[in-house]
Amino acid sequence: MADGIQHWDRNGVLENMDGDEDLVDAVLEIFMESAPEHLTTLRAALETADAATIEKTAHSLKGELGYLEVPELSQMARELEESGRNKDLENAARLFPRVEILVSELMASIRSSSVAQ
Amino acid sequence: MTVQNMINVDKSSTHSTNLEQPGDACRHVLVAEDDPMFRKILSTWLESWGYQVTVAEDGTKAWEILQREPAPQLLILDWMMPGMNGIELCGLIRQGGRSPYQYIVLVTAKDDKQDLIRGLEAGADDYLPKPFDKNELRARMRTGGRILTLQDEQIKIRAQLEFQATHDALTGIWNRSAILNLLNREFHRKARSRGASGVLMLDLDHFKRVNDTYGHLAGDAVLREVGVRMQETLRSYDLVGRYGGEEFLVVLPDCTTDEVQRCAERIRSAVSRDPIRAEGSLIAATISIGAVVMDHSFLSATDALRSADAGLYEAKDRGRNRVVLMDCSNDMERKEHESDF
Numbered sequence: 001m002a003d004g005i006q007h008w009d010r011n012g013v014l015e016n017m018d019g020d021e022d023l024v025d026a027v028l029e030i031f032m033e034s035a036p037e038h039l040t041t042l043r044a045a046l047e048t049a050d051a052a053t054i055e056k057t058a059h060s061l062k063g064e065l066g067y068l069e070v071p072e073l074s075q076m077a078r079e080l081e082e083s084g085r086n087k088d089l090e091n092a093a094r095l096f097p098r099v100e101i102l103v104s105e106l107m108a109s110i111r112s113s114s115v116a117q
Numbered sequence: 118m119t120v121q122n123m124i125n126v127d128k129s130s131t132h133s134t135n136l137e138q139p140g141d142a143c144r145h146v147l148v149a150e151d152d153p154m155f156r157k158i159l160s161t162w163l164e165s166w167g168y169q170v171t172v173a174e175d176g177t178k179a180w181e182i183l184q185r186e187p188a189p190q191l192l193i194l195d196w197m198m199p200g201m202n203g204i205e206l207c208g209l210i211r212q213g214g215r216s217p218y219q220y221i222v223l224v225t226a227k228d229d230k231q232d233l234i235r236g237l238e239a240g241a242d243d244y245l246p247k248p249f250d251k252n253e254l255r256a257r258m259r260t261g262g263r264i265l266t267l268q269d270e271q272i273k274i275r276a277q278l279e280f281q282a283t284h285d286a287l288t289g290i291w292n293r294s295a296i297l298n299l300l301n302r303e304f305h306r307k308a309r310s311r312g313a314s315g316v317l318m319l320d321l322d323h324f325k326r327v328n329d330t331y332g333h334l335a336g337d338a339v340l341r342e343v344g345v346r347m348q349e350t351l352r353s354y355d356l357v358g359r360y361g362g363e364e365f366l367v368v369l370p371d372c373t374t375d376e377v378q379r380c381a382e383r384i385r386s387a388v389s390r391d392p393i394r395a396e397g398s399l400i401a402a403t404i405s406i407g408a409v410v411m412d413h414s415f416l417s418a419t420d421a422l423r424s425a426d427a428g429l430y431e432a433k434d435r436g437r438n439r440v441v442l443m444d445c446s447n448d449m450e451r452k453e454h455e456s457d458f
Binding site for chain 2: 017018026030031034056063064066
């Protein structure tokens with residue numbers, strides 16, 4: 001198990017945003033708001049065995065993670081999306097707890113980085 | 118100026134648009150994206166490059182925005198959206214076969230080659246995988262802008278050609294086929310509404326003498342000036358065309374007999390009042406006019422034209438520089454206008 005989130009670094013995101021600090025702030029703020037919603041939706045979808053919602057929500061999560069320089073988490077979100085598409089709920093249930101932990105860690109890192117700012 | 122020179126001048130004037138500086142049409146971008154983060158990133162970057170951005174949160178809203186005029190011509194559509202997705206929206210846009218053409222960039226986190234093909238087959242022009250790179254987005258927008266700018270130029274050239282096909286090159290008024298079409302249309306319009314319109318056939322008096330005495334360039338200048346004076350005399354919605362060499366045809370929609378007579382007389386007097394300056398000479402010109410009130414008693418536009426033409430011959434016979442209004446409701450009984458000359 002990698003520990004990628006521990007070393008999360010705002011500078012990678014800043015580079016993706018071409019050095020635009022305001023845009024980085026805006027993007028992170030949007031993520032802090034939407035990520036818990038995605039997790040809640042995914043948890044409920046797993047309980048009701050709603051594969052389509054798992055696919056759709058994991059897809060959104062994966063898209064947002066794309067700019068945040070978290071390759072391991074992005075990859076897991078991709079796998080979760082694929083499980084949803086393949087209606088493989090077992091695999092989705094196996095992946096979700098790890099995604100949930102990594103997203104929470106990422107959010108904590110973002111929070112502490114913006115405090116440090 | 119030689120003919121070759123004239124062609125060159127024409128060419129340079131149609132190619133004045135700089136492809137690196139797209140016109141207004143290519144500056145307005147529609148972003149259809151349900152994810153707030155991508156909306157934020159896209160609009161921030163696009164605006165920083167000077168694009169005007171309209172945002173839609175889903176496909177249905179995007180479709181609504183596209184119904185407005187003028188609709189954005191550069192479209193960035195997200196594949197996965199609630200309501201209507203990017204692919205469906207793409208298909209709907211292409212189905213309409215809208216002109217001008219809209220350039221569509223499909224954006225998605227999907228990364229399967231099969232998806233890419235589906236997107237292009239649905240009518241997308243380009244494809245951008247998420248998360249996209251700022252420079253790549255900019256380059257792709259420029260590509261779209263280039264194509265739209267080329268299209269803009271072609272639309273302008275088409276409009277120019279349409280103008281040339283319907284207007285007389287010398288005088289800039291309607292040409293023969295266009296004015297005959299308009300006369301025909303006016304006849305059918307009147308046949309439905311049971312109103313009346315004026316039709317005037319006009320012919321410059323002794324025009325051959327102008328050409329023979331002052332040269333053909335002077336003759337051209339006289340024809341141009343007569344065109345200008347006729348238009349100045351008439352209402353904005355009256356129709357003026359060059360029928361032949363020195364013959365003109367005027368259609369006056371919605372006119373009473375008195376108004377037709379007054380209009381014709383105004384034209385006659387505008388042509389003869391002041392001599393025309395052409396090629397360093399002052400040339401006195403006069404015009405003869407046959408007029409008719411085209412109402413339901415005529416069987417066709419040609420019928421009305423024939424009658425106006427008979428009036429024109431009558432005006433020539435009676436000494437030129439005059440108006441003859443044919444009264445067709447009383448068995449072609451002619452009524453000559455009392456001119457003040």
